[in-house]
Amino acid sequence: KAGVTQTPRYLIKTRGQQVTLSCSPISGHRSVSWYQQTPGQGLQFLFEYFSETQRNKGNFPGRFSGRQFSNSRSEMNVSTLELGDSALYLCASSEDRRNYEQYFGPGTRLTVT
């Protein structure tokens, strides 16, 4: 089976712009979670999607949003980018919400200038 894929792998944006990141989970996996990783804060949970519905949300402002499609692929969007949004954005998939093992994708490295 192919692993979790994320596109694009690298992205450079300027302050005030918006960005959309994409995540394709492992085939058959229905839960997708998003995390932000920075040197200062480590890995922080953004949100989880299952069956096209957001099930959990972390402590991030409303500028961070996401969605999930019927094929379980997920996108996250960040509007009005700030310098502090520069980070590695990771998504992780699991078979369902009760399965404990999450598989992480390679991440999207976002740089905001």
Add this chain to the structure above:
Amino acid sequence: GQNIDQPTEMTATEGAIVQINCTYQTSGFNGLFWYQQHAGEAPTFLSYNVLDGLEEKGRFSSFLSRSKGYSYLLLKELQMKDSASYLCAYKVSGGYNKLIFGAGTRLAVHP
């Protein structure tokens, strides 16, 4: 609140044993995870403990004490390729796939 702590850095010698500790405080707990992350790569799953005790998987073992809010990852017969960051995380009770991560422990293995 939610709090999880682990040492920032550790060093060890090839062939030795190293123990990485993790302590957590949370009002709702549903399991403790350990992940390995090499520089520039995605985290990879190592272990999951939901009950107290030791889980052994090859060279890696993980221990959990829920009453003490404490876990450790034990790495035996260290190899150079074990140089990586080790992340502990707990699953929030009722939060399904919501994990709260520690800052990670950077392990350097020297010859």
